[in-house]
Amino acid sequence: MANNNKRIRVGELDFDGIKDNLKEYLKTQDQFKDYNFEGSGLSVLLDVLAYNTHYNALYTNLAVNEMFLDSASKRDSVVSIAKMLGYLPRSAKCAKATVNIRIVATGLTPPPFVTLPAGTSFVTTIDQNTYLFYNRESYSSALIGGAYTFNGVVLTEGKPLEYRFVYEDTLRFVIPNKDVDIDTLSVRVQESSTGAFTTYNYSNKITSVEKDTRAYFLKEVEDGKYEIYFGDGIIGYKPSSGNTVLINYVKSSKAVANGASTFNMQGSTANLGTVTITTTSPAVGGADPESIASIKANAPVNYSAQNRAVTAEDYKVILPQLYSNVDTISVWGGEENDPPTYGKVFICVKPTTGETLTPETKEKIKTEVLKSKNVVSIIPELIDPEYLRILVTSTIYYNPITSNIAGTSIETLVRQAIVNFNRTELNKFDSVMRYSRLSSVIDSAADGIVNSNTIIRLSRSIVPVYNRVQSYAINIGNPIYSEAGITGNIVSSGFSIPGSTTTFFVEDNGLGFLRRFSVTSTGQKIISPGTVGTVNYKTGKILLQSINIDAAEDNLITFTIRPASNDVVSVRNQLATIKEESIVLRAIEDKVASGETTAGNYVFTSNTL
Secondary structure, eight states: OOOGGGSOOOOOOSHHHHHHHHHHHHHTSGGGTTOOSSSSTHHHHHHHHHHHHHHHHHHHHHHHHTTSTTTOOSHHHHHHHHHHTTOOOOOOBOOEEEEEEEEEEOSSSOOSEEEEOTTOEEEEEETTEEEEEEESSOEEEEOBTTEEEEEEEEEEESEEEEEEEEOOTTOOEEOSOSSEEEEEEEEEEEOSSSSOEEEEEEOSOGGGOOTTOOEEEEEEOGGGOEEEEEOOSSSSOOOOTTOEEEEEEEEOOGGGGTTOOOOEEOSGGGGGEEEEEEEEEEEEOOBOOOOHHHHHHHHHHHHHHTTSBOSHHHHHHHHHHHOSOOSEEEEEEGGGSSSOOTTEEEEEEEOSSSSSOOHHHHHHIIIIISTTTBOTTOEEEEEOOEEEEEEEEEEEEEOHHHHOSOHHHHHHHHHHHHHHHHHHHSSSTTOEEOHHHHHHHHHTSSTTEEEEEEEEEEEEEEOOOBTSOEEEEEEOSSOBOOOTTOOOSEEEOOEEOTTOOOOEEEEEOSSSEEEEEEEOTTOOEEEOSSOOEEEETTTTEEEEEEEOBOEEGGGOEEEEEOBSSSOEEOOTTEEEEOOGGGEEEEEEEOTTTTTSSOGGGOOOOOSOO
């Protein structure tokens, strides 16, 4: 029977454990009995063996991790695994703006007809940095009233580039630039030495590609670049050796050009007269390449969606792939809507730039982006997000001895901590503002903070329709505080009604009804007779009924609401968010904590506003 004590234990992977196992093994050998392993040259050899084993174990562990989507950390590994799931990571995206151009002719004999050629450059400046935009299509205009007008000109940010190569079976065709927007990619092949170039179209579905289909395919390769490859004569047409391939594309500056709204036209067309450029849609859509975390999340779901939109999860995966200006998305079926609307799927998108999508963008998504993915019987409906503002009022107690900074500096640090909390944990659909987490963030924002007393209120605004009897419904999706005899859990900003110069407000009466009131110059509250609406405290639904308004401050009526819970949830198209201007802070020296006074002189703050 073999002696198990003479075997090397292989369970250790760290250096010291490996070396100890080797020493214990050698001690069991007759040749090394009574040998001093610590004070001899053999100790150095054991170090070498242990290092070699440790390095191999470490390398093997890292290599195995890169074989699986969940544990891979290198982008090349994640992309390679996603490729097996048929997933192409989203490329960098160019910002796009829409403008109207009017050129008032100044020459003695201006031409009757002018073309704005494709590739005309437009310059804009953001934060003292200059960016170039180009129109990728040509536009034409006749001379009417002494001016040329080009409406709806789409400008694309980036650097137009061209790459040419000769096709050979054994060669790889990698676009030599990073941050390429693959939506701008144009591939043409000269199939004979004297013939014209034939346009090849991108395809991500082999089921629609036949042997004579002029199509090209894409995959992301090393260093974030993209490789183009063609058909094999069975799936897609195969170019012949020696054919010239011409690729045109735009290298993006990614998100930094978003928001550009002022443009100056360059080139010969600008010399025809006085140019006026009106921006109808500022630059949006510029984006970084898809992150590793996003690829890990989307690749498996995209595989299950099979490039079609049937379930709500399918839309969540497909739309961000096809339209880059998506920060967060919420999708639900019509049967889950309130009220139910069968035969529709509701899609709410918070764009990366701005708070809502333009009507033109919504229509483009419905008719162009999603049309080929939808089930025939289902109609997609894009709706705007509704922002539920969280108002944070916090009193911070700090020990002046341990903090070493003034109260105003404490307030600055706490404010920045709350802003960071909003960015990382809120502003997403289906997110939850957890009061305990917010309190923890405030208390740990600076050294010396002893504790804090934070009050949460919610705010929603409506845009009134003036001089018309109108009803308004608000659903905050969170229960509202209710206690018999307690009024003012809901209070609106001021507005006026026809035939009166008085500024009115709306509040709840604590019994489920809304009433109107005004305040005199001496601060006396005067309640108007009757009710103007209802409130469901449990569901968070507020209904302002049949009211005629003729003016409101900033053309908004804002309701401040006391929630039943300090935790705030986002439901469907609702986004809970904390605006920096809605943060009210007060830092107070805690003299009890610093030992200057007794607890009987503690400064108390109210838990209500």
